[in-house]
Amino acid sequence: xxxxxxxxxxxxxxxxxASFWVLSLSGLIFTSFFQKDVTKLMGVKVVEKRNPYFYxxxxxxxxxxxxxxxxxxxxxxxAVSLMAKEQITQQVKAVLESTDLDWEGDxxxxxxxxxxxxxxxxxxxxxxxxxxxxxxRLTGEKDVTLGAIKEPLTNTLESSKxxxxxxxxxxxxxxxxxxxxxxxxxxxxxxxxxxxxxxxxQRKTKVFEKSLFYGQLPILALLITASVLQGSxxxxxxLTFLGGLSLVFVRLNKVKQWN
Amino acid sequence: xxTQGLDFMFDFQTTNRDRRKKKSSDSxxxxxxxxxxxxxSRIGGRLFSTxxxxxxxxxxxxxxxxxxxxxxxxxxxxxxxSGAGKTTLLKLLGGFVEPDQGRVIRPNxxxxxxxxxxxxxxxxxxxxxxxxxxxxxxxAIYKNRxxxxxxxxxxxxxxxxxxxxxxxxxxxxxxxxxxxxxxxxILSRPDVILADEPTAALDFENxxxxxxxxxxYNVKQxxxxxxxxxxxxxxxxxxxxxxxxDKGRLIYSGHACFI
Numbered sequence: 001x002x003x004x005x006x007x008x009x010x011x012x013x014x015x016x017x018a019s020f021w022v023l024s025l026s027g028l029i030f031t032s033f034f035q036k037d038v039t040k041l042m043g044v045k046v047v048e049k050r051n052p053y054f055y056x057x058x059x060x061x062x063x064x065x066x067x068x069x070x071x072x073x074x075x076x077x078x079a080v081s082l083m084a085k086e087q088i089t090q091q092v093k094a095v096l097e098s099t100d101l102d103w104e105g106d107x108x109x110x111x112x113x114x115x116x117x118x119x120x121x122x123x124x125x126x127x128x129x130x131x132x133x134x135x136x137r138l139t140g141e142k143d144v145t146l147g148a149i150k151e152p153l154t155n156t157l158e159s160s161k162x163x164x165x166x167x168x169x170x171x172x173x174x175x176x177x178x179x180x181x182x183x184x185x186x187x188x189x190x191x192x193x194x195x196x197x198x199x200x201x202q203r204k205t206k207v208f209e210k211s212l213f214y215g216q217l218p219i220l221a222l223l224i225t226a227s228v229l230q231g232s233x234x235x236x237x238x239l240t241f242l243g244g245l246s247l248v249f250v251r252l253n254k255v256k257q258w259n
Numbered sequence: 260x261x262t263q264g265l266d267f268m269f270d271f272q273t274t275n276r277d278r279r280k281k282k283s284s285d286s287x288x289x290x291x292x293x294x295x296x297x298x299x300s301r302i303g304g305r306l307f308s309t310x311x312x313x314x315x316x317x318x319x320x321x322x323x324x325x326x327x328x329x330x331x332x333x334x335x336x337x338x339x340x341s342g343a344g345k346t347t348l349l350k351l352l353g354g355f356v357e358p359d360q361g362r363v364i365r366p367n368x369x370x371x372x373x374x375x376x377x378x379x380x381x382x383x384x385x386x387x388x389x390x391x392x393x394x395x396x397x398x399a400i401y402k403n404r405x406x407x408x409x410x411x412x413x414x415x416x417x418x419x420x421x422x423x424x425x426x427x428x429x430x431x432x433x434x435x436x437x438x439x440x441x442x443x444x445i446l447s448r449p450d451v452i453l454a455d456e457p458t459a460a461l462d463f464e465n466x467x468x469x470x471x472x473x474x475x476y477n478v479k480q481x482x483x484x485x486x487x488x489x490x491x492x493x494x495x496x497x498x499x500x501x502x503x504x505d506k507g508r509l510i511y512s513g514h515a516c517f518i
Contacts, residue, residue, distance in 0.1 A: 193381075194394075197381065198394060200447075201374060201394060201395040201443055201446075202394075202397035202447065203397055203399050
């Protein structure tokens with residue numbers, strides 16, 4: 001406990017260093033154990049889209065399939081879909097009610113066909129009007145009622161190769177590992193000088209090595225737990241790294257004296 | 260292993276001046292009477308030994324053929340001008356440098372604990388005096404934390420730094436820093452103290468106080484003290500063994516009264 005305390009006391013006595021340490025460790029854990037979630041997060045781009053459309057209502061005896069086929073061929077029309085009977089009734093009733101006239105719904109003949117015409121997002125209003133005119137010509141001016149053009153904004157999540165970092169994913173754990181090593185490397189002087197003082201004024205030996213080793217134990221426990229929970233074996237990489245790191249720092253131990 | 264506290268020192272600061280004088284002639288070692296000091300000091304077996312030791316820093320001979328022995332319970336003053344080799348000799352005894360030539364024998368650190376007082380003090384500037392002293396708390400030699408705190412409080416009272424323990428070392432004056440470094444060494448309850456000019460920033464009264472404390476430990480607990488100093492006033496009053504160095508050579512080693 002003394003050595004763990006020494007390690008973390010030295011680490012957290014330098015707030016900037018401690019922040020880097022926390023950042024690198026969290027990054028290491030997330031990129032090692034939550035790969036699926038992180039790639040999903042990184043591979044998705046939020047796109048804001050305008051999708052203009054309008055409704056056209058016409059008598060049901062008009063050949064809507066023909067009109068649909070003709071409309072789809074025009075540039076600027078994304079899609080044309082036939083409206084369901086209930087939807088048309090609802091739309092027509094809504095229009096009639098808005099006129100404030102005393103309509104008796106049951107007496108009105110609602111034998112209509114309806115189309116929803118989706119337009120391209122970047123279509124200018126002049127082109128939109130041309131499409132509407134063409135539709136009027138196809139059905140006959142008297143027989144068609146066109147709704148206003150609506151342009152709702154929608155946020156869609158799109159997978160974009162430009163923004164996706166998935167292909168570079170395997171570099172991230174290495175990057176965070178590098179940051180972790182640098183943090184410990186910077187910390188070694190402070191830990192070394194504190195160890196030197198402890199060894200000089202207390203009956204303890206190899207405080208530097210022990211603090212470095214025991215300081216990693218809680219992290220190791222955390223990684224093993226994460227491994228078990230996630231069913232991945234990232235901990236093996238970390239163990240290899242830890243072994244390598246220990247060797248490096250024990251080799252560098254000569255600089256630990258406060259001189 | 261030494262586990263006694265500072266109880267034996269209580270009389271030292273609580274009694275009046277006359278009583279202190281009386282006690283000092285009995286046990287503290289009257290520095291004006293060589294015989295009383297020789298009687299009180301308990302010279303034991305050999306602790307340190309150097310045989311024709313050479314230490315070089317580049318082309319400079321810091322120590323040139325030094326033969327030197329220190330016995331348990333001795334108080335030794337090392338004198339000499341700057342660059343004479345005093346610090347290197349202390350570093351050699353403390354194991355902080357190794358000889359380029361010759362042989363040095365040091366006591367087993369598991370049996371004989373040596374605490375240095377460094378010339379550059381090696382205190383943490385951004386920490387308080389108290390935190391610096393806490394680094395000397397070793398549960399292996401103190402029964403509990405309370406015992407350590409009592410010793411710390413008692414020493415700080417004797418040295419008159421009680422009210423300044425919460426000061427950060429970087430804000431402390433030179434004298435206070437030296438007292439803290441001195442206290443840290445004492446609180447580690449060593450068998451040997453290697454003090455490298457511990458009173459350089461202190462007036463004679465304070466230097467004398469430090470010397471008296473070490474003298475008490477020497478008499479009561481057989482503490483061995485090796486003290487490098489420029490303080491001529493202190494050296495004049497001292498009548499124990501004196502080592503004089505010049506240009507890395509040991510010029511004189513013997514009782515002060517024979518100089």
